[in-house]
Amino acid sequence: MKILFLQPQPCIRALKYGRGLKKMYPGVEIIFAYLGKTLNEFYGEGNEIFNGWWKLKKGKVEENLEQILKSESVDLIHSHNAPDYLTLTALKIKESLGIAAPLIHDVHDLISTRITPYGNRARDTLLTEEEAALRKSDGIIFVSSVMKEMAEERYDLTAPSVVFPNYIPKDLIPCQLQEKLSRRDGKIHLVYEGTVDSGTNSHYDLVNIFRQIAKQGIFVHLYVSKEQHPIYKNLSRESSFIHYHGKLSPTNLLEEITQYDFGWAGFNGAKNQEHLDTALPNKAIEYVSAGLPVISFGHLSLKRFIEQYGVGIICKEINNLKHLLASEEAKKAKEEVMRRRFDFTLEKNISCLWDFYQSFLRETDPVVTSKKIFQKEELSLITV
Numbered sequence: 001m002k003i004l005f006l007q008p009q010p011c012i013r014a015l016k017y018g019r020g021l022k023k024m025y026p027g028v029e030i031i032f033a034y035l036g037k038t039l040n041e042f043y044g045e046g047n048e049i050f051n052g053w054w055k056l057k058k059g060k061v062e063e064n065l066e067q068i069l070k071s072e073s074v075d076l077i078h079s080h081n082a083p084d085y086l087t088l089t090a091l092k093i094k095e096s097l098g099i100a101a102p103l104i105h106d107v108h109d110l111i112s113t114r115i116t117p118y119g120n121r122a123r124d125t126l127l128t129e130e131e132a133a134l135r136k137s138d139g140i141i142f143v144s145s146v147m148k149e150m151a152e153e154r155y156d157l158t159a160p161s162v163v164f165p166n167y168i169p170k171d172l173i174p175c176q177l178q179e180k181l182s183r184r185d186g187k188i189h190l191v192y193e194g195t196v197d198s199g200t201n202s203h204y205d206l207v208n209i210f211r212q213i214a215k216q217g218i219f220v221h222l223y224v225s226k227e228q229h230p231i232y233k234n235l236s237r238e239s240s241f242i243h244y245h246g247k248l249s250p251t252n253l254l255e256e257i258t259q260y261d262f263g264w265a266g267f268n269g270a271k272n273q274e275h276l277d278t279a280l281p282n283k284a285i286e287y288v289s290a291g292l293p294v295i296s297f298g299h300l301s302l303k304r305f306i307e308q309y310g311v312g313i314i315c316k317e318i319n320n321l322k323h324l325l326a327s328e329e330a331k332k333a334k335e336e337v338m339r340r341r342f343d344f345t346l347e348k349n350i351s352c353l354w355d356f357y358q359s360f361l362r363e364t365d366p367v368v369t370s371k372k373i374f375q376k377e378e379l380s381l382i383t384v
Contacts (some may be wrong), residue, residue, distance in 0.1 A: 001361075002029040002073060004101075005050070006065075006090055007080040009036035012166075012250060012282050013108060013143075014080055017353070018049040019169040020346030025354060033068055035061070035086075044249035061086070066093045074101050076357055082109035083118060083126055084133035091136050102360035105137035110147050112154065114275040116202040131155055138360055141353075144301040147278035162356045165305075166282040167346045172250060173289045178259040181219070188325050191260040191292065193223040193253060194283050198231040203267040203276055207231060209318065213264075214241035216322040221245060221260055223253055254290050261334075262325060263287025266297040266315060280305055285344045287312075293333035295325070309343075310336040 003021075007014055010032060021028050031052040032038075038053055039046025047053060056064045069090075077094075079087040087105050094103065111118050111126050118126055134140060134151060140161040142148040148163055181189045190213065197204035210220050210232075220242045222232055228246070236244040248256055257263070265284050267276050277300035284305060287294050294312030296302040306312035312333055315321055324330065 001025075001027065001075050001357075002031070003357075004068070004072065004074040004077045005030055005032045005080065006077060006086050007032070007034055008083065008086060010034050010039050010042065010046070011080070011108070012043065013106075015039050015043065015046040015049065015250070016167065016169055016172075016282075016346055017078075018046070019171070020167070020350040021354075022049055023169070023171075024347060024350050031068075031072060031074070033065060045251065062089050062093065065089055066097070069093055069097060069099055069101075075361060076101055077103040078106060079103060079133075079137075080106045080108060081130075081133065082107075082111055083121060084111070084129040085121075087133040087137060088129055091133075102138040104139045104141060104357070104360070105133050106141040107134070107147060107151065108143060110151055110275070110278050113150060113278055114203075114272045116200060116271050134159075139356065141356070144278055144280040146301045146304070150274075150278055160356075160359065162352060164349070164353055164356075165280050165344070166285055167344050167349050168282075168285050168289050170342065170345045170347050172254055173342060173345070174255045174258050174291075176255075176258075177291050178255070180261060181259050182261050187217070187219055188262070188322065189219040189221060189260040190262045190264050190295065190325075191221045191223065191257045191287075192264040192283075193257065193286070194281065195225045196222070196229055196232055198229075201268060201270045203269065203272040205268045205270075207235065209266065209268065210235060210242060211239070212318050213321060214239040216319070217241065218322055218325070219243065220264070221257075223248060223257070254286060257287070257292065258290045260292060262295050262330075263290070263292040263312075264296075265294050265299075265302055265312075266318075267299065269297065269299075277301060284312075288337050288344060289341055291337055291341055293330065293337050295321075309340060311340060312337075 005014055018030055029051045032050045033054040033056055035056050054068050077090055079090055090103055111130050134155050134157055137159055140159050142163050145163050195204050196206055198207050213220050222244050233244045235242045269276055280301040284294050288311045294306055295315055298314055303314055313324060313329055
């Protein structure tokens with residue numbers, strides 16, 4: 001079986017999918033068509049999982065993607081948003097070439113739930129593309145049940161769908177946990193890993209939140225997705241309780257954060273509260289897998305996850321955080337996290353995705369491509 005992954009910027013969710021599929025279904029072949037950076041360029045690892053990397057050139061996306069679909073006999077297209085235009089481009093090419101391979105649209109981000117901009121595309125365009133991708137795709141994958149509920153209510157969807165959270169490959173979970181820094185200094189150490197923003201009041205604009213935490217004498221350790229982020233780096237100069245550690249590969253990151261006490265997943269809800277309710281970010285399960293209870297505000301999907309499994313605490317008042325982290329509730333969350341560290345692996349859950357794939361493949365014949373009449377042009381294929 002050959003699968004085409006399609007995404008504007010390959011992300012950690014796609015990396016995890018690849019690891020899980022290759023481990024549990026060794027015969028599967030996955031190629032990746034993308035616009036931005038490869039996984040190696042963005043995370044320092046991940047290219048080796050896939051069988052080929054096709055760089056889509058700006059201004060020639062449709063032409064390049066058509067070439068790939070003509071030259072590669074793919075059985076299924078798994079298109080990851082956001083935004084959604086690559087899904088629509090693939091659907092257009094499928095129809096024009098008569099390709100039978102089903103297209104599964106994976107909704108990482110329901111753009112209509114956010115107010116702040118997504119890239120440089122006009123909001124009206126983004127919303128039109130979102131609706132079309134959801135309505136026209138053969139099947140849909142959602143990150144959370146809240147996202148699924150909102151999308152179905154908003155667009156009256158009829159396509160088969162499944163909820164597949166951001167599970168983690170077992171080989172990414174640290175086997176050995178480092179000694180807690182808190183055992184040495186008696187202080188509380190909290191970590192945040194992932195995307196940050198500043199000056200926008202978006203959900204990733206966390207500057208003031210981290211300041212409020214640090215003022216309570218709680219150490220905040222930052223591992224951000226970008227190599228450098230000056231505003232957050234300057235926070236470490238502003239307060240001795242904030243430490244900016246920069247960027248690590250996924251494997252090294254999860255080993256590194258085991259030395260802390262809690263993982264932070266509370267976002268700025270000033271503008272994108274509805275969006276935050278749909279999100280169940282990678283960091284939530286990564287924290288649990290590293291032995292850290294998840295601390296969040298009342299974002300609905302995160303709240304459901306934390307309360308269903310007892311793996312964290314909901315913070316209702318940021319200025320009361322220090323008391324909350326020293327509470328009996330926090331102690332119970334730590335115990336539950338250690339019991340459930342290996343519960344949210346891709347290996348335990350990937351059969352749900354595989355069965356979803358197979359439900360479409362049973363309905364179609366293998367894709368037929370026009371290789372004999374296709375004159376292959378130069379396209380950036382990265383071999384690993």
